[in-house]
Amino acid sequence: MGDLLTIAMPKGRIFEEAAELLRKAGYQLPPEFEDSRKLIIDVPEEKIRFILAKPMDVTTYVEHGVADLGIAGKDVMLEEERDVYEVLDLKISHCYLAVAGIPGAKVQGVAPKVATKYPNVASSYFREQGEQVEIIKLNGSIELAPLIGLADRIVDIVSTGRTLKENGLVELERITDITSRIIVNPVSYRLKDQRIDDLVERLSNVVDGL
Numbered sequence: 001m002g003d004l005l006t007i008a009m010p011k012g013r014i015f016e017e018a019a020e021l022l023r024k025a026g027y028q029l030p031p032e033f034e035d036s037r038k039l040i041i042d043v044p045e046e047k048i049r050f051i052l053a054k055p056m057d058v059t060t061y062v063e064h065g066v067a068d069l070g071i072a073g074k075d076v077m078l079e080e081e082r083d084v085y086e087v088l089d090l091k092i093s094h095c096y097l098a099v100a101g102i103p104g105a106k107v108q109g110v111a112p113k114v115a116t117k118y119p120n121v122a123s124s125y126f127r128e129q130g131e132q133v134e135i136i137k138l139n140g141s142i143e144l145a146p147l148i149g150l151a152d153r154i155v156d157i158v159s160t161g162r163t164l165k166e167n168g169l170v171e172l173e174r175i176t177d178i179t180s181r182i183i184v185n186p187v188s189y190r191l192k193d194q195r196i197d198d199l200v201e202r203l204s205n206v207v208d209g210l
């Protein structure tokens, strides 16, 4: 496997859509690919090694060069600002980042408290709005924060809107649209340009046909 390509794949909701795109692009992935609990999956026929990472960590693997490329949500790219190239919008896993809260709730204190998994994105957004806020970093179940009095508002991903609705929250402001992207390590791009260009072109053809 001389010119092995290592791809960091995000576990979770992006994974299946990304795997489907790779199959449509002609990559022969093993049938158990989507169901496996393995964290490293070698596909010798394609000279590809997949590493399965937490979505927030994909950019870290690619920046450090342990993965040549990866599939990462634009939300993670905005939050992490890593030294990687973003080469293709896969146009999958559409969602958006939004500010949400309890309808009509009064802000407690001087600066509203904002709970989020995206402290950098949230800070820049409110700075641009000229609004002073206190950011509270959480790692998940962000919608809990206003319900139990931890925060006045949240900044989080909205996909179907179901989580907000079922928890009695409303969207207040839409920040930005999100899709998944192919990101590439700059050194890998120099050393494995043909293989990477081939993969990007094949995926790009599939994306254009969607």
Ligand code: PRP
Pocket: 139, 140, 141, 142, 143, 156, 157, 158, 159, 160, 161, 162, 163, 164
């Ligand atoms: C994400 C996001 C919202 C939810 C939005 O959470 O943080 O909670 O999905 O999706 P919806 O609009 O379709 O309801 P995720 O399921 O990734 O888990 P998390 O709470 O651990 O972040």
